[in-house]
Amino acid sequence: MFATRPEIRPATVEVLVDGQPCRVPEGASAAAALLLAGLPASRETPVSGAPRLPYCMMGVCFDCLAKIDGVANRQACMVTVRPGMRIAPQRGARMAGVA
Amino acid sequence: MNSENHDALVVGGGLVGAAIAYGLQRQGLRTLLLDEGDVAFRASRGNFGLVWVQSKGLGAPHYQRWTRGSAEEWPSLAAELQERTGIGTGLHQPGGVHICLSGEEFEKRGDYMARLQREAGNLGMEYRMIPGAEARDMLPGLGPKVAGVSWTPYDGHASPLYLLRALHTAFTGLGGRYQPNARVERSTAAPQDFSVEAGGIRHRAPRVVLAAGLGNADLAPRFGLSAPVRPERGQILVTERARQVLPMPTTTIRQTEEGSLMLGDSKEDAGFDLGQNPEIMRQIARRAVLSFPWIAELNLVRAWSALRVMAPDGLPIYDQSERFPGAFTANCHSGVTLAGTHANRLAPMIAAGALEPEMAPFTARRFDVRHAA
Numbered sequence A: 001m002f003a004t005r006p007e008i009r010p011a012t013v014e015v016l017v018d019g020q021p022c023r024v025p026e027g028a029s030a031a032a033a034l035l036l037a038g039l040p041a042s043r044e045t046p047v048s049g050a051p052r053l054p055y056c057m058m059g060v061c062f063d064c065l066a067k068i069d070g071v072a073n074r075q076a077c078m079v080t081v082r083p084g085m086r087i088a089p090q091r092g093a094r095m096a097g098v099a
Numbered sequence B: 001m002n003s004e005n006h007d008a009l010v011v012g013g014g015l016v017g018a019a020i021a022y023g024l025q026r027q028g029l030r031t032l033l034l035d036e037g038d039v040a041f042r043a044s045r046g047n048f049g050l051v052w053v054q055s056k057g058l059g060a061p062h063y064q065r066w067t068r069g070s071a072e073e074w075p076s077l078a079a080e081l082q083e084r085t086g087i088g089t090g091l092h093q094p095g096g097v098h099i100c101l102s103g104e105e106f107e108k109r110g111d112y113m114a115r116l117q118r119e120a121g122n123l124g125m126e127y128r129m130i131p132g133a134e135a136r137d138m139l140p141g142l143g144p145k146v147a148g149v150s151w152t153p154y155d156g157h158a159s160p161l162y163l164l165r166a167l168h169t170a171f172t173g174l175g176g177r178y179q180p181n182a183r184v185e186r187s188t189a190a191p192q193d194f195s196v197e198a199g200g201i202r203h204r205a206p207r208v209v210l211a212a213g214l215g216n217a218d219l220a221p222r223f224g225l226s227a228p229v230r231p232e233r234g235q236i237l238v239t240e241r242a243r244q245v246l247p248m249p250t251t252t253i254r255q256t257e258e259g260s261l262m263l264g265d266s267k268e269d270a271g272f273d274l275g276q277n278p279e280i281m282r283q284i285a286r287r288a289v290l291s292f293p294w295i296a297e298l299n300l301v302r303a304w305s306a307l308r309v310m311a312p313d314g315l316p317i318y319d320q321s322e323r324f325p326g327a328f329t330a331n332c333h334s335g336v337t338l339a340g341t342h343a344n345r346l347a348p349m350i351a352a353g354a355l356e357p358e359m360a361p362f363t364a365r366r367f368d369v370r371h372a373a
């Protein structure tokens, strides 16, 4: 659904989106990686389970929540990619780490 | 100025006014609910959502009975609202606990619960003091610092915002009229004959109920009543949603039906200041994490403060005007808990024209030195 603009920097950083390798430009956000990976949805809402993708890309809507390097519910649009970063969909409410 | 007649006027569209207005309309009284709006202090939109029994009414058995009565009325109120409006209030009454973080707290709590039980008299009050090890089996992830908990089967929680919406929807669904942005300005009072000006219209009725929260302090004297209520600030923290883990609410930590953890709630004398402060927020978070260490991993997503409606002795005020029969007032700091009795017991008394004798101890005349003497 999404493509990078033609003048954009080359995609040099490899991350894992839901386990699949995906290359994105340096300085891109994890939310951009989610969009470029072409997932139909990158989270399901906790209450009704509605599918969502990143939306505002500027930290206000929380629709980009994802599990990043094992940490649940991070706003992917506020996180810059690093090589090897693991970005996984956030399915419903996170687990609370009950011992 | 246009003038309209009604069977009853209720001033204040928060939880207290909405519950009473709904109850009156259900009794067949054509009721008008006048509500100032967002410029007012509105505890009903900022509270913690407990339907709570176990910390209420020490030294005031009438209040203990009234609170227990409300917890009993709640399931039928919730079912009725759901049926009339399709809005679920998220009521769960699985019992609840008060967490004690030291041996000393646990011991004091034990004395407190024993006294409450003695004061309950014939009504009885079931409770247990549960030491740490056993409590940890009952509540997942309860921290090692917890010395023990007090438990009663009567406690629960609900969504205060859905409750407010359901009461309003049920009230208007029965034909009641809700008038927002209608601060009561001028008013006149005579026995069974009241008029108030609000939103540019003069409204008349033989009954008026003052349920304007902190606004009651100014309104009450005009109707031959007294409501010396003061603000008491409470701050609340809310975490992101998590899978359901808490099987029951505690006095200061509850997990909503949607999964958020609410952490509350301070008791501060800060006047009409709705500010928040980091020191108090830290205390709330610290106590929560000592109770359930896993809460530390969760992100906080919201925090706010709101003002409780507090009488000098911390008990509700329900009163009727002697000078102007037909005028009533209702004030409390537990408007969620007491929604059941407000709709199902208090409203019928007001509709019938007088408070029953069991309500006498709640009169504001208890603050009158001459009366007390």
Ligand SMILES: Cc1cc2nc3c(=O)[nH]c(=O)nc-3n(C[C@H](O)[C@H](O)[C@H](O)COP(=O)(O)OP(=O)(O)OC[C@H]3O[C@@H](n4cnc5c(N)ncnc54)[C@H](O)[C@@H]3O)c2cc1C
Pocket: B011, B012, B013, B014, B015, B016, B017, B018, B034, B035, B036, B037, B038, B040, B041, B042, B043, B044, B045, B046, B047, B048, B049, B050, B051, B052, B182, B183, B184, B185, B211, B212, B213, B214, B215, B216, B219, B232, B233, B234, B235, B236, B265, B305, B306, B307, B308, B309, B330, B331, B332, B333, B334, B335, B336, B337, B338
């Ligand atoms: C931090 C906090 C936590 C709480 N936790 C709990 C809890 O866990 N369980 C519980 O049971 N209770 C709790 N409470 C208490 C509960 O929120 C209140 O008891 C309840 O909301 C009071 O409702 P009310 O309708 O009297 O007041 P409000 O909600 O303040 O409503 C009063 C209404 O009157 C209107 N008004 C004011 N003046 C006028 C006027 N002159 N003319 C017309 N309208 C006017 C205002 O617009 C307002 O809508 C808590 C409160 C706070 C602050």
Ligand code: FES
Pocket: A031, A054, A055, A056, A057, A058, A059, A060, A061, A062, A063, A064, A065, A075, A076, A077, A078
């Ligand atoms: S996309 Fe809106 S907050 Fe990230």
